[in-house]
């Protein structure tokens with residue numbers, strides 16, 4: 029009973045978080061498409077500057093191309109990330125999961141290099157500390173992308189899953205930044221801890237780092253809790269996978285609880301079929 033409850037509680041919390049994050053990120057993609065896409069389709073690239081001060085610079089063809097590419101990649105990475113989170117797709121159509129994964133990794137690398145180019149050649153809002161923190165975010169994205177791909181190619185799916193989750197959270201940094209900033213403004217009802225004109229100040233310095241370090245830290249806690257949970261100790265998804273597939277393991281409570289958890293959660297659970305191969 030306890031066995032099932034603690035694991036179901038952990039996974040249900042993760043599932044709830046994943047659903048909220050997916051919905052929020054899809055809204056972000058909708059905003060990018062509807063605002064920037066609408067102006068681009070109308071040929072009004074200067075309209076981008078209403079939100080992004082360095083969006084369109086007359087005469088800077090390469091820079092403008094980099095920004096347009098960045099926006100297209102932003103929508104792509106969000107949509108690809110959303111697809112990767114759907115467990116049914118991952119389990120029933122592993123080919124789709126593999127190709128979306130390759131696209132995700134390629135887009136993650138490209139958007140990071142493109143973003144670095146934008147920060148350090150065109151200028152961006154905020155000060156040096158924010159430029160450094162978003163650059164660090166870019167480096168973390170690239171490192172996670174390469175390691176996640178490496179483990180997938182080596183068929184170490186347990187490690188692959190952990191690094192793919194890190195990649196997903198690091199890539200969501202810019203989204204976390206916006207959520208954090210909006211929450212801060214809703215709480216205080218006025219800019220506190222930063223200057224809205226220069227977009228600099230201690231709170232934004234903190235948020236620039238927290239946007240990816242905080243979610244990554246929480247993920248490590250989740251992974252640790254998962255490892256030390258009764259089912260995690262039973263074998264980290266591999267035996268869970270066996271149990272789920274009805275191949276034994278012999279723990280009936282584990283089996284029942286796992287089926288219950290799997291039906292509620294999905295996104296962050298180990299992919300039973302693949303973890304069964306190698307964890």
Ligand code: HEM
Pocket residue numbers: 060079080081082083098099101102103105106136139140142143144145146147151152153154162163165166169199200202
């Ligand atoms: C990986 C996921 C990323 C997504 C989804 C994303 C999305 C966006 C979006 C939507 C904008 C337009 C600004 C807005 O409307 O709020 C933007 C701007 C920008 N992004 Fe990204 N971005 C990502 C990663 C990065 C990275 C890693 C860097 C830096 C290395 C970066 C650097 C920039 C810069 C410099 C701007 C222009 C901001 C300004 O004018 O000050 N982005 N990004």
